[in-house]
Amino acid sequence: MTEKGVRLRPPDYVVLGMVRLGAQSGYDIKKLVHDSIRFFWTISEAQIYPSLKRLERVALVRGRSAPQGRRRRRNFDITPQGEAALRAWLTSGEAMPFELRDIGLVKLFFADALDRADALGLLQAIMERSRERVAALNRIEPKARRYKAAGIRHPPLTLRLGIAFHKAIIDVCAEFGGAKKR
Amino acid sequence: MTEKGVRLRPPDYVVLGMVRLGAQSGYDIKKLVHDSIRFFWTISEAQIYPSLKRLERVALVRGRSAPQGRRRRRNFDITPQGEAALRAWLTSGEAMPFELRDIGLVKLFFADALDRADALGLLQAIMERSRERVAALNRIEPKARRYKAAGIRHPPLTLRLGIAFHKAIIDVCAEFGGAKKR
DNA sequence: TTCTCCATGTAAGTAGTTACATGATTGG
DNA sequence: CCAATCATGTAACTACTTACATGGAGAA
16 A cells, blocks of 8 residues: 555556666666666556656665766665555556557558558558567577576567567568568 | 648547548447447547548548438538548558557466455456456447448458457466466 | 437646756776 | 866756647447
8 A cells, every 4th residue: 555645656666676676876877777678568667757756755765865976866666565565556557558659550551552562561561560570589598598597587689579479460460461471 | 641731630530431431421430339339449429520620621532511301411422632631641651559548457476465256256357357358249240241342451451350369368368377268 | 217329629737758967087 | 387187066957748628429
């Protein structure tokens, strides 16, 4: 339960979860998000820093000053209450509809307005985009292997999910376009 | 090119594209969106009606009063300029990054904070959600078949894409969880 | 008569981003 | 010495949703 009427929203739990995974500063969180969940959830600095303050106010994280030389820095760890709050959120059973918002698919949906050549061009752009995404995800793979070695299993799972569904997109597009898969 | 300094944004093109596909009124657009692109792009009434006005002002659609009995109604069709503007947008080559924003995957990413049973529960919730989505998409299939019969090929393609990537999710989750695929 | 659908519209609020401001440190 | 990176933060803006307001028509 969260006290004091401070309602936490998904971005707050993202920050909390990242602190739990070892991100110490706001800057660390930014970087960790960039090479993990940014593929299905983005978060900007303008959210991270206020969120850390909120989380500290309700004692879900504990922050302390940890300057590097003359460069200021605040480090955070998760508290036992923070762990509990994160678990409560993860198991809360709230609806979590799959929400996709993709101009690419919208354009593809309307592509009958184009002549054959342009429609095919659009199809190929969609395929290319998914190929690039697969490549980007594969670049993260070494990091996932390190997680696995440390007994952390779910980040690598989400990585596999990302790769799998972009491959599915490529396959369907290839079949539709009569082109080779690559 | 759009004249008069009215910059059109994706929701406007969605409205334009839907008018082109035969949606006549704002209400028609709402319904058509609901059983087609809502799976990768949502749009609310508060956007549709102002958007139709904007599009009419720059002559990309033409609207006229078409009351049903005493019930008011405005019908729209796309103009030649509207067709051209839609094609220009579809072929514009602007970046169209694949943007996914999914709390479900975020939770799965953090699931190592849970014990085995809860983590498995979350995994199953993700799978269930994709199964439901596949079912919802399959329910639309008859509509897609009618499109196909009329030579409209791309809406059915996006439908297949949706089904394919949710099946991919189900498969990966099933393998990870050691469960049956269903 | 009352519920659901048809139909159009707006006001107010929410969630988020972009752009900026500041300054220290490291590497080429 | 200059660029990139480390590090924190805010003001202003944008996009979008929710909730509401209004009212006609058909069906149970």
